Amino acid sequence: MKICLVTAFPPSRQGLNEYGYHIARELNQHPGLTLTILGDDLPHSEPELPDFQVIRCWGFNKLSNPVRLSHAITQSKPDVVWFNIGLASFGGRPLPAFVGLAIPALTRMRGVYTHVTLHQLVETVDLKDAGVKSQKLYRRAGSIATHMLLSANSLSVLLPAYRKILQERYRRGSVYVRAHGILSGRPEYPDLSKRGNPQHRILAFGKWGTYKRLETLIGAFHLVAAHSPQARLTIAGGDHPKTPGYVASVAQRFRNDPRIKFTGYVPEDGIAPLFQSASVAVMPYSSSAGSSGVAHLACEFGVPIVASDISDFRELADEEGIAIDFYKTGDMQSLACRLLELLESPGVLEAMAMKNFSAALRMSMPEIIRQYIRSFDLQQRIKVLRAASRFRRMPRWMPLRPALRRRVGRQLASWHDTEFSEYRDTKQAEADLAAEQPPERKLGT
Numbered sequence: 448m449k450i451c452l453v454t455a456f457p458p459s460r461q462g463l464n465e466y467g468y469h470i471a472r473e474l475n476q477h478p479g480l481t482l483t484i485l486g487d488d489l490p491h492s493e494p495e496l497p498d499f500q501v502i503r504c505w506g507f508n509k510l511s512n513p514v515r516l517s518h519a520i521t522q523s524k525p526d527v528v529w530f531n532i533g534l535a536s537f538g539g540r541p542l543p544a545f546v547g548l549a550i551p552a553l554t555r556m557r558g559v560y561t562h563v564t565l566h567q568l569v570e571t572v573d574l575k576d577a578g579v580k581s582q583k584l585y586r587r588a589g590s591i592a593t594h595m596l597l598s599a600n601s602l603s604v605l606l607p608a609y610r611k612i613l614q615e616r617y618r619r620g621s622v623y624v625r626a627h628g629i630l631s632g633r634p635e636y637p638d639l640s641k642r643g644n645p646q647h648r649i650l651a652f653g654k655w656g657t658y659k660r661l662e663t664l665i666g667a668f669h670l671v672a673a674h675s676p677q678a679r680l681t682i683a684g685g686d687h688p689k690t691p692g693y694v695a696s697v698a699q700r701f702r703n704d705p706r707i708k709f710t711g712y713v714p715e716d717g718i719a720p721l722f723q724s725a726s727v728a729v730m731p732y733s734s735s736a737g738s739s740g741v742a743h744l745a746c747e748f749g750v751p752i753v754a755s756d757i758s759d760f761r762e763l764a765d766e767e768g769i770a771i772d773f774y775k776t777g778d779m780q781s782l783a784c785r786l787l788e789l790l791e792s793p794g795v796l797e798a799m800a801m802k803n804f805s806a807a808l809r810m811s812m813p814e815i816i817r818q819y820i821r822s823f824d825l826q827q828r829i830k831v832l833r834a835a836s837r838f839r840r841m842p843r844w845m846p847l848r849p850a851l852r853r854r855v856g857r858q859l860a861s862w863h864d865t866e867f868s869e870y871r872d873t874k875q876a877e878a879d880l881a882a883e884q885p886p887e888r889k890l891g892t
Contacts, residue, residue: 448820448827449481450474451523453505453516453550454531456486458493460712461507462654462688463566466740467531468715469630471499473816480820483523485516505547508538512547520554527823528554530599533566534589539688545588552598560826561599562819564625566738568609569593570616571759573658573734593617600826603819605738608762623822626767627738628815629747634807635719637749637800642726645677647790650725650750652683652713652741656690661697663779664731665707670783672706675790683710683721722748726796727789733777735759742769749804751796753785768806770799 452474454467467484474482475498484499488506495501504519505512520528530551537547555561569589575582596602597613597620604610605627613622642648649668653659661682668680686693698709713721722728728745735757742760745752746769754760755776764771772789775781789796 448479448527448824449483449523449525450823451483451485451520451525451528452531453485453528454487455536456484456499456501457496457715459487459489460685461487462533462536463531465630465715466566468496469812470529470531470816473812474820475499476813477816477820483525485519485523505537508540508543510543510546512537512543513550513553516550517553517557520557520559525559526827527560527562529819529823530561530563532563534569534572534592541585541588545592548592549595552595555599560823561601562823563596563599563602565596565602565604565609568604568612570612571609571735590616594619596620597622601822606759606762607766608759625818626810626815627740627743628810628812629743629807630740630812631747631807634747634749634804634811635723637804638723639797639800641724642796643677643790643793647675647678647726648724649678649680649786650683650721650728651681651731652721652728652744653730654684654687655682655697656687656693658734659687659732661694661731663777663782664729665697665701666779667731667782667786668707670779671786671790674787678706678786678790680707681710681721681725682707683713685712718744719748722750725750727751727753727786729782729786730754730760731782732757738763742771743807743810746803746807746810749800749807751789751799751803753782753789755782767810768802770802770806772799 452467452471454470455461455464456467456471457464464487467486471482471484474480482500484501485505486501486503488503488509502519502523504515509515528551532548534548535544537550538544551561551563569586569592593613594617597617599620601621601623602613603623603625604613605625607624610622610624613620649671651661651664655661664682665680668678672678682694682697684694686695694709694711701707710717710721722744725745725748728741728750730739730741730752732755739754739760742752742754742763752769752771754771754773756773757776760771760773763769772785774785789799
């Protein structure tokens with residue numbers, strides 16, 4: 448099976464590039480798969496990561512994306528085109544973003560099986576926090592874009608509440624719930640001796656400036672430090688694309704406070720040491736834009752989490768068994784109290800760390816990717832079985848019958864006999880696909 452993965456991809460720093468990298472890494476390790484990454488343009492010429500076949504064929508805020516991606520897909524001749532995207536993956540301006548979100552539907556219209564992993568819904572985004580000016584127009588355009596995305600063969604969302612929204616509002620499409628997963632195949636057991644010995648490191652990680660801001664966190668940290676002098680705050684990550692210069696301005700304001708460290712952008716190999724030494728991770732958001740990658744990173748390294756009391760985070764904790772301590776959103780005093788209580792309760796910190804590590808073991812990236820591959824494989828088998836069924840119904844005198852027989856025969860021969868023996872007819876394969884997830888987590892096509 449040949450897969451084209453449409454995603455931002457390192458060394459690009461566009462949104463979801465890290466998630467795209469980990470998807471690609473796992474796909475590359477599966478025998479029988481051929482992966483081509485259709486990645487975003489780089490601002491400067493840089494060497495590509497080794498062991499990946501990357502075609503740079505679309506760019507952020509480029510109106511030419513549908514034409515360029517269409518050409519690359521035609522050249523690649525894939526069995527599956529998988530889009531790893533959010534609402535703003537193709538642009539920060541309305542028109543390029545909207546045009547980009549039409550690409551999955553256009554790809555399906557060309558007869559290629561198309562799947563979308565969608566990280567946000569327009570209905571759940573706080574547009575004021577996101578810095579959107581024409582909010583009514585944005586919501587209308589977002590609703591149309593969601594309809595277009597649902598025109599793909601299948602779509603995955605990362606929270607059950609998102610599937611429910613699509614079911615109640617749009618009532619169309621084949622929609623699955625998939626866990627975000629941790630960005631590792633083998634999470635490392637947390638070394639608790641690195642934490643609070645002698646300093647407790649509070650970690651905040653993300654792209655800052657819109658709904659992720661630092662003022663409440665830093666104010667709360669100063670309250671914590673007044674009672675716990677060994678506390679330190681590490682702020683990792685850079686600016687959100689809509690707020691350039693924000694992190695630098697905050698860092699300048701607190702440049703004389705040695706207890707607060709700003710790391711800037713963190714490369715892939717720097718993430719593990721950052722989280723392994725953290726006593727607690729904080730998500731000081733005023734709203735949410737989907738299943739949190741930071742929360743899953745914290746689980747991967749067994750780090751307790753303190754987060755603002757947002758419905759998406761509540762659902763994440765309940766659905767995936769993640770230990771999150773909540774504070775009142777935007778309340779500096781509430782955040783400081785939660786942090787102090789945890790830092791002064793080593794037993795609670797350890798219990799939360801172990802719970803998060805256990806959650807990580809249940810949702811490793813290989814397991815998540817296996818679910819996707821199984822779904823794609825079943826879809827391909829159904830396609831071939833339907834073609835074989837049509838072939839059997841064709842009259843023997845039909846001129847195209849020999850050509851179709853050869854084509855179907857080659858496709859059937861490409862599967863190992865023991866694998867193909869599972870599926871002797873289309874109905875059995877379709878039933879297996881429908882049973883891939885619990886019934887309440889899938890919408891009918």
